[in-house]
Amino acid sequence: MTDSTVRTAIAQARTIVVKIGSSAVTDLNTGIALDRLDVLVDALEARMRAGSDVIVVSSGAVGAGIAPLGLKKRPTDLATKQAAASVGQLKLAQAWDASFARYDRTVGQVLLTADDVSNRAHHANAQRTLDRLRSLHAVAVVNENDTVATNELRFGDNDRLGALVAHLTGADALVLLSDVDGLYTGDPRKPGPDGQPARMIREVAGPEDLDGVIAGTGGDLGTGGMASKLSAARLAADSGVPVLLAAAAEAGRALTDASVGTVFAARPQRLSARRFWVRHAAETHGRVTIDAGAVQAVVGRRRSLLLPGITAVSGGFSSGDVVELAGPDGEVCARGVSSYDADDIAAVLGSSSADLPSDFRRPVIHADDLVRT
Numbered sequence: 464m465t466d467s468t469v470r471t472a473i474a475q476a477r478t479i480v481v482k483i484g485s486s487a488v489t490d491l492n493t494g495i496a497l498d499r500l501d502v503l504v505d506a507l508e509a510r511m512r513a514g515s516d517v518i519v520v521s522s523g524a525v526g527a528g529i530a531p532l533g534l535k536k537r538p539t540d541l542a543t544k545q546a547a548a549s550v551g552q553l554k555l556a557q558a559w560d561a562s563f564a565r566y567d568r569t570v571g572q573v574l575l576t577a578d579d580v581s582n583r584a585h586h587a588n589a590q591r592t593l594d595r596l597r598s599l600h601a602v603a604v605v606n607e608n609d610t611v612a613t614n615e616l617r618f619g620d621n622d623r624l625g626a627l628v629a630h631l632t633g634a635d636a637l638v639l640l641s642d643v644d645g646l647y648t649g650d651p652r653k654p655g656p657d658g659q660p661a662r663m664i665r666e667v668a669g670p671e672d673l674d675g676v677i678a679g680t681g682g683d684l685g686t687g688g689m690a691s692k693l694s695a696a697r698l699a700a701d702s703g704v705p706v707l708l709a710a711a712a713e714a715g716r717a718l719t720d721a722s723v724g725t726v727f728a729a730r731p732q733r734l735s736a737r738r739f740w741v742r743h744a745a746e747t748h749g750r751v752t753i754d755a756g757a758v759q760a761v762v763g764r765r766r767s768l769l770l771p772g773i774t775a776v777s778g779g780f781s782s783g784d785v786v787e788l789a790g791p792d793g794e795v796c797a798r799g800v801s802s803y804d805a806d807d808i809a810a811v812l813g814s815s816s817a818d819l820p821s822d823f824r825r826p827v828i829h830a831d832d833l834v835r836t
């Protein structure tokens with residue numbers, strides 16, 4: 464895909480997920496930046512009137528809670544972040560509601576936890592709610608349910624949440640709106656290692672276009688910085704969704720003809736929903752260490768994993784859980800759905816194929832349930 468075909472695909476996308484960063488809608492000293500939010504809503508409404516379904520993923524709960532609580536900067540400890548989010552999310556939802564009300568457009572708030580996406584049953588639930596809001600012409604405004612998320616069980620950042628929501632809703636494009644107007648060769652706030660200013664990259668067709676790019680941290684309000692945007696773009700690419708990264712201040716053009724910012728091409732063939740879930744969405748429940756021959760078979764030749772290739776198991780996983788596969792060097796090389804409980808595998812480790820009871824001869828992880836990382 465060329466730069467212009469990716470931009471055309473984004474400009475013409477029927478369903479589009481637009482993720483808006485904290486820096487775009489909040490201000491450290493005043494809370495929600497209502498005037499900037501109105502400009503964004505004008506652009507989102509115009510896109511809807513042109514015939515697209517739009518799902519908004521809005522950050523800003525923590526950012527919007529800082530000023531009302533009299534805090535001076537973005538908190539770093541979990542309890543204060545959650546307190547700020549509980550104050551800020553209310554204000555954020557009200558602000559989206561009021562801004563869309565200028566167009567008589569109804570808004571629905573959807574707060575998700577990582578478990579709502581990693582657990583397949585909950586996953587269907589979230590999907591149904593988002594689909595129904597869409598069919599009722601209401602705009603879903605999605606955020607992480609920060610007040611109950613724990614450090615262990617978080618999406619990590621909303622760029623990732625945006626990419627997962629794009630997959631969940633079968634969207635045709637993901638637009639990330641931030642305070643930076645695209646991907647640069649390095650953090651645009653600093654000179655590069657050669658003393659030269661960073662350069663903007665208009666198109667990322669594949670991983671080779673990221674060689675030498677330094678993805679730095681974010682601003683005072685953001686969480687993930689550029690690294691989280693790059694990993695979200697990879698996630699979206701795996702599910703066949705092209706991505707546009709642009710400045711929120713340029714939302715009008717980003718959402719009309721996609722002529723601004725950086726585009727990331729999607730892989731032509733989507734990963735199946737099951738393989739996508741195994742690779743990106745599911746939580747892993749343990750680890751299986753395999754020998755060099757098994758790494759060759761599984762990663763090199765895309766074969767199923769058989770019991771004799773396993774040297775160790777850890778974590779109390781059960782049959783049906785997703786586990787990590789690590790080679791002899793401890794490096795994780797794949798993920799897959801185990802057909803056995805960890806205890807059952809541990810009980811027969813070291814047995815030769817001939818000595819294995821007959822119900823242990825089927826693959827531990829079938830090739831269809833295995834994805835390389």
Ligand SMILES: Nc1ncnc2c1ncn2[C@@H]1O[C@H](COP(=O)(O)OP(=O)(O)O)[C@@H](O)[C@H]1O
Pocket residue numbers: 483484485486487522640641642643645646647648649650651652676677678679680681682683684685686687688689
């Ligand atoms: N290679 C890079 N290209 C562009 N921006 C970068 C890069 N490295 C670091 N950044 C910084 O990342 C910031 C955006 O990330 P973040 O603050 O997390 O945004 P958001 O709140 O929109 O999610 C930009 O303000 C920019 O200064």
Ligand SMILES: N[C@@H](CCC(=O)OP(=O)(O)O)C(=O)O
Pocket residue numbers: 483484485486521522523524525526548606607609619620621622681684685686687688
């Ligand atoms: N759920 C958090 C968002 C965290 C986050 O990823 O922020 P950002 O990097 O600004 O997209 C909040 O609403 O504050």
